[in-house]
Amino acid sequence: MRENKxxxxxxxxxxxxxxxxxxxxxLTCASRDMSMNGMFVITGERLPVGAICGVEIQxxxxxxxxxxxxxGVIARHASEGMGIAFQHDLEWWPIIENTILEQFExxx
Numbered sequence: 001m002r003e004n005k006x007x008x009x010x011x012x013x014x015x016x017x018x019x020x021x022x023x024x025x026x027l028t029c030a031s032r033d034m035s036m037n038g039m040f041v042i043t044g045e046r047l048p049v050g051a052i053c054g055v056e057i058q059x060x061x062x063x064x065x066x067x068x069x070x071x072g073v074i075a076r077h078a079s080e081g082m083g084i085a086f087q088h089d090l091e092w093w094p095i096i097e098n099t100i101l102e103q104f105e106x107x108x
Contacts, residue, residue, distance in 0.1 A: 010035040011100045016058040017041050019084065021051045021074075031057070032081065034100075036093040038072070042081040047074045055084060059099060068092050 010033040019041060020026040029041035039055070047053060051074045059066040068090070075085040090096065 010038075010040075011097065013039075013096070013100045013103075015060065018056040018058075019043075019047065019053050020056075021047045021053045029081065034096065036086075036089045038075065038083060038085045040078075040081060040083050046077055046082055049074050049077060053084065055086070057096075059096065061099070066095075068096070 013031050013034045015031050017029045017031050017039070018026055019029055025047060027041075027043055027045050027047070029043040032040045032042050034040075034057075039057075053072050053074060055070045055072050057068040057070070059068060070090060071087045072084040073087065074082055076083040
């Protein structure tokens with residue numbers, strides 16, 4: 001069994017994410033889950049493990065939208081996508097966490 005090396009818990013979160021490496025490779029993906037220091041994106045395409053990437057996360061609110069940009073590195077591949085480790089903890093995590101919790105409460 002694979003060892004879980006995560007330092008922080010992840011929350012399920014589905015939103016549009018753009019992932020780019022280099023000047024030409026930009027993938028439009030959907031997030032599966034996210035934490036303060038990383039995320040998993042669902043995509044049929046892969047960037048190489050170890051590649052430095054830019055990530056743009058689309059946040060959709062009730063009356064406004066916001067895009068959060070971060071730098072990361074491709075940490076792993078899986079059958080349904082790839083894991084990205086952020087180079088720095090997301091300063092915007094409280095906003096993301098609150099959005100995720102609001103979406104969860106709206107479903108219940």
